Amino acid sequence: MQLTLKQWGNSSGIRFTKEFMQRAGIKPNDTLNAEIVDGKIILTPAFRHRSLEERVAEYGGVLDLSEEMDWGEPVGREVW
Numbered sequence: 001m002q003l004t005l006k007q008w009g010n011s012s013g014i015r016f017t018k019e020f021m022q023r024a025g026i027k028p029n030d031t032l033n034a035e036i037v038d039g040k041i042i043l044t045p046a047f048r049h050r051s052l053e054e055r056v057a058e059y060g061g062v063l064d065l066s067e068e069m070d071w072g073e074p075v076g077r078e079v080w
């Protein structure tokens with residue numbers, strides 16, 4: 001894919017197609033890390049903490065915190 005570097009205010013920018021961004025796993029307003037390796041520009045998605053809703057969606061979209069959990073018998077000097 002060839003892109004053109006365009007003037008954007010006092011900076012320069014490039015635009016990616018929607019398909020290209022989907023394939024790269026990025027979306028508008030994502031933060032990217034940029035580095036230069038052997039004269040090549042490498043862009044990678046920055047680490048981002050996911051929200052509780054995003055994490056729940058990964059596991060079927062159901063979050064039921066109303067159940068009582070059995071953690072087993074006490075170990076050590078816990079008092080129940």
